[in-house]
Amino acid sequence: MVSPTTMPHGLPPGTLSSGMDLLLNFLYSYLPEPPVRTTASLCCAAASDSADRVSRLPDDLLRRVVSLLPAKDGARTTVLSSRWRGLWRSAPLVLVDTHLLPGGDGERRPARAGAASRAVTNAVSAVLESHPGPFPFASLTCSFMVHADDPLLARWFQLLAAKGVHELVFVNRPFPLQGLRLPPAIFSCASLRRLCIGAWVLPDTAALPRNAAFPNLRHLFLSCVVMEANDLDFVLAVSPALEILTVTGSLTPLRARLTTHSLRSAQFCMSIMNEVAVVDAPRLERLFLWKNWNERHGLSDVKTIVKIDHVSKLRVLGYLEPGAHVLQIGNTIIEAGTKASTHNTVPSVQMLAVQLQFAFCNEVEMLPIFLRCFPSVETLVVESRAHRETLSNLNLKIWQRANPIECVQSHLRTLAFHELQGRHNEFDFLTFIAENARKLERMFIVMKSELTYAERQVVVAGVGALYSAHWASRDCTVQYTISSLPVGSSTWNFPAGSELSLDDPFEAFRED
Numbered sequence: 159m160v161s162p163t164t165m166p167h168g169l170p171p172g173t174l175s176s177g178m179d180l181l182l183n184f185l186y187s188y189l190p191e192p193p194v195r196t197t198a199s200l201c202c203a204a205a206s207d208s209a210d211r212v213s214r215l216p217d218d219l220l221r222r223v224v225s226l227l228p229a230k231d232g233a234r235t236t237v238l239s240s241r242w243r244g245l246w247r248s249a250p251l252v253l254v255d256t257h258l259l260p261g262g263d264g265e266r267r268p269a270r271a272g273a274a275s276r277a278v279t280n281a282v283s284a285v286l287e288s289h290p291g292p293f294p295f296a297s298l299t300c301s302f303m304v305h306a307d308d309p310l311l312a313r314w315f316q317l318l319a320a321k322g323v324h325e326l327v328f329v330n331r332p333f334p335l336q337g338l339r340l341p342p343a344i345f346s347c348a349s350l351r352r353l354c355i356g357a358w359v360l361p362d363t364a365a366l367p368r369n370a371a372f373p374n375l376r377h378l379f380l381s382c383v384v385m386e387a388n389d390l391d392f393v394l395a396v397s398p399a400l401e402i403l404t405v406t407g408s409l410t411p412l413r414a415r416l417t418t419h420s421l422r423s424a425q426f427c428m429s430i431m432n433e434v435a436v437v438d439a440p441r442l443e444r445l446f447l448w449k450n451w452n453e454r455h456g457l458s459d460v461k462t463i464v465k466i467d468h469v470s471k472l473r474v475l476g477y478l479e480p481g482a483h484v485l486q487i488g489n490t491i492i493e494a495g496t497k498a499s500t501h502n503t504v505p506s507v508q509m510l511a512v513q514l515q516f517a518f519c520n521e522v523e524m525l526p527i528f529l530r531c532f533p534s535v536e537t538l539v540v541e542s543r544a545h546r547e548t549l550s551n552l553n554l555k556i557w558q559r560a561n562p563i564e565c566v567q568s569h570l571r572t573l574a575f576h577e578l579q580g581r582h583n584e585f586d587f588l589t590f591i592a593e594n595a596r597k598l599e600r601m602f603i604v605m606k607s608e609l610t611y612a613e614r615q616v617v618v619a620g621v622g623a624l625y626s627a628h629w630a631s632r633d634c635t636v637q638y639t640i641s642s643l644p645v646g647s648s649t650w651n652f653p654a655g656s657e658l659s660l661d662d663p664f665e666a667f668r669e670d
Contacts (some may be wrong), residue, residue, distance in 0.1 A: 177451075181407040181428055185356045185381040188406070188652050192254045192295055194228050223484040224249040225294075228257035229285055251289050253296040255282050267331070269436050271302035279310070286314060286349075291321025292349075299329040299356075301340060315343035322349045329356035329610050345370035345396070352377040359384040363392035371396040377656070384406040394418050401441075402656045405429055416442065425655050435465035436472070444474040444663070446655045450482040466504055474663060475504075475532070476539060476650065477509025480524035487531055494523060498564075507532040509662065511539035511650065518584040519556075525587070526560045535565040537572040539649060539664050540587075542579055544606070556583075557590035570595045574602040574664065576649055577641055580613040585620035598631040607641045 174182070214282060224235055224245050229252065233580065235242045256267060258281040259274060268274040279301045303311065318326065326347065330338060331408055340358040347353075351374050360383060363370075372378075375397045385408060394400065394417070401422045405412070408429035416424060416439045425446040426434055450462050465486045466479070485492040490502040510532050514521040515660060529535070573591055578584055591598065605617060621638070643649070656662040 159500070159535045166635070177428075180487075181382050184406055184428065184652070185329065186299075188381070188404075189297070189329070189354055189356075190325065190352070192252055192297055193252070194226055194252045194257075209273075219454070220245050221237065222249075225252065229253050230257055247288075247290060248292050250292050251285070253285055253293055253298075255298050255300040258282065258285075259300065263632045267300050268302075274520070275300060275302045279307075282314070283310065284663060286317040286321075286505055289321075291323075293318060293323040294319050295325045296323050296585070297327040299327060299331070303330050305338060306359050308341065311341040311472070313344045315341055315347060319346040319348065321382075323347055324349060325352040326350055327354040327356075328358075329354075330358050330443060342366055342370070348373055354379040355381070355383060357382045360386070360393075363389050364388070366392075371402075371606065373398060375400055379404045380406070380408070382409065384409050386410070387401075387411060387413065390414055391417075394421075404652055404656060406652070418563045421657060425652060427652070432460070432461040432467065433463040435463070437465070437471050438468050440468060441471055442469055442511060443471050443658070445469075445472060446474075446476055446650065447479075447483070448650070449476055450479065463635045469504060470506055472504060472506050474509040475507050476509075476664075477513040477541065477585050478510070478528055479513050480521040480528065481515060481518065485528060485588065492527060492531055494527065496527055498533070503531050503533055503536045508534055509537040509664070510535045511541070511664065513541040513543055515543045516587070522556055522583055522587075526563055529563050529565055533564040534544060536564075536569050537662065537664070538575045539576070541576045541649070542581075542584055542606075544577070544579060555586070557586045560590065561618070563594070566594050567596060569597065571597055572600045572602075573598065574604070576604045576643075577619070578603055578605045578617065579611060580606075580616035580620065582616070582620070585624060588620075588624055592624060592627045592629050592634075594630055595634075596630045598629075601634055601636045603636065603638045604641045605638065 159525075218452070220242070225587050227235070235246055240522075253572065255278050258278050259268070268278070277467075282298060282301070301307075321483050328340075328344070337359060339361050340355065341360040342365075345361075348371065350372055353372070353375060363386070366388075378397065378398055378400055379395070381404075383405075390405075390412065394403075397418075398420060400418060400420050403421060403423070404425040404427075405414070406425075406427045406429065408426075408431070411430045411432050412426075413433040414424075414426060414431070415433075415435045415437050417437045418439055420441060421439050422444075423444040424436075424439075424442065425444075425448075427446070427448040428451055431447070434445075434447060445466075447462070447464065461482055461484045463486060464483045466475075467488050487502045487504060491529065492494065492502065496502065510527065512528065514525060516522055529538075570591070573588075573595070575584070575588060588601075588603070591601070624636075640670075649664050654660055657663070
């Protein structure tokens, strides 16, 4: 992840809260890498006759060479010779505004509004006006936009739409937002396949023209945005080919209703979420919820309703939080005493991640109830959340009283337990898994890095007791390690969640 020291947000140090700084770091770290490089090494043998053999290559090949150069360097090839003069204008152009800064290393952005930011804005305008396109990739993250720039931004999107932009990254600075709305003209970019929007207020979608649409959009990333109640519904409705949706840092309460027949992965993270409802998403394979931020905004008593229905292909689900989520499957709200039935289970889920505080009995008691809702789980990821207060071990013997859980007894093959803190409740759960999971093959136990001496003693005792348990599987291997993850982070991240070719989005981040 990019640190604030190398990715200035346009505000003096200390201006941003820790939460907002975290959001912006996630925003910048998730932005896609441009398909060009500002530095490259070239090694070749010098021709004895000093002939210009490169210029003799076919035009198509030379255009390919030019298209792999940053915009500024590509434009410079026009002075090489008459042979190169028309190639830049006829080659697809990758436009990255950081490449237009002095130095053009593509790593840093202007720290504040001023001459550098305005110079980049002018350069972007010049490139968009002069180059006929197409623009396979455009990344605009340097300029400090204000309301006076509205006509300029509208012109940018008109040009990008006319010249066939495929991937677009558009981030405003500085932060926080000051009511600056994203230009409605962005909805004219019908050629877009991937769109990343950061630090904007979405336009009034109710006032958009009827032809506003993203007919080819497959990947949408919204971060640090302000949306009205129906904005997300509108965007999904006009994106009939959308496969991957990621929302991080929705700064207004959001109700996400997924009624799309194309979506395969949905991620809602570090946002104020009132509801996430999978109403009709028959192709959805992955649903991720991480860090409900209701409590950060004085809404600690408001839980996120997670509704799941019509999800025959949903295979990966996480992170369910008993303390932050109300789970509803079909018409049934899952609560204490709910018995599993064909109407309130999701048999398609094979990989489940949960996050809870083992110090609280109400959260621990909901865990077996949640597990019964997913009878086919083969991989279970459990993250133990720390609590600020020092609470005694409750040791409620919940797991000794638990009725049989189908996924544990018949399907579970991998358990990854992260941030073990040494509570008896944690080891009671691990012992329950060990003594009931007949097909368990691997158990990963990752201990919290910062443990007191007393907590370490409890861990040692718990490990000893776990080894002496009556294991249901004779072939299970157990691995212990100490966590190397930063505080507050996770075994999963956005790129892993949206990479559909990655069979297990947690595997690459499981600490071996």
